[in-house]
Amino acid sequence: AARNRKRLNRQPHKNRTGLNTMKNQTTIQKRLFSFRDEAYKDFNKKLIPTVDEDTMIGIRMPVLKKFAKEFFKTENAQAADFMKNLPHRYFEENNLHAFFIENIKDFDTALFETEKFLPFIDNWATCDSFAPPIFKKHPDAVYKKILEWIRSKHAYTVRYAIGLLLSNYLDELFKPEMLKIVSSVESQEYYVNMMIAWYFSFALIKQYDAAVPYIEKRTMAPFTHNKSIQKALESRRIPDDTKAYLRTLKIKM
Helix, strand or coil, X not given: CCCCCCCCCCXXXXXXXXXXXXXXXXXXXHHHHCCCCHHHHHHHHHHCCCCCHHHCXXXXXXXXXXXXXXXXXXXXXXXXXXXXXXXXXXXXXXXXXXXXXXXXXXXXXXXXXXXXXXXXXXXXXXXXXXXXXXXXXXXXXXXXXXXXXXXXXCHHHHHHHHHHHHHHCCCCCXXXXXXXXXXXXXXXXXXXXXXXXXXXXXXXXXXXXXXXXXXXXXXXXXXXHHHHHHXXXXXXXXXXXXXXXXXXXXXXX
């Protein structure tokens, strides 16, 4: 279903290589193509099958992050204009947009830009690539938004919400209610269910006593339940005796 879901990004005008000719490219696109790495594109397209490979340039994440930070600092007005022009043509433009948001220092602006961008995310890699640092300074306000986003009909908005709960709310900001909220998400989307599994695997690492009843009571769909256990078993942070117990909780399919 995720593979066939209608994409929100415009398809580019193609030449024989499937990419825009240089004369049709924007200034930012020309900069992005200067970082192009064909070997990396060939590697990356296999990891992100929901993205049309003709919309991939092939840029390594550290290179793109460095460019985003420098460009946002020196060409802020141009970066702001870029963020207004949605949808983007290329996978890397979406990632660049995400990294621009990470560089925003004002909380209200970062939240506004995140919420505006979420509906245009169409793959797990872009979804998981950003979490504005300023969000950690306003956990209550962000949590309220998470409670809205997790009820979205858009799969990657839901995945993003769960991802924030994983990264920012499993330590001192943890609340037991969060486990119930995540376990209650019902979706046919593979990439939503995988994020639920990742969340519970980390919850078993960081908040075991609160999380394990959800596994014992089989509150999630069999696929998500078993994936949660599988990912937890792969962690070196869970003791062997605990892993042995978790193995007994797997659902036979």
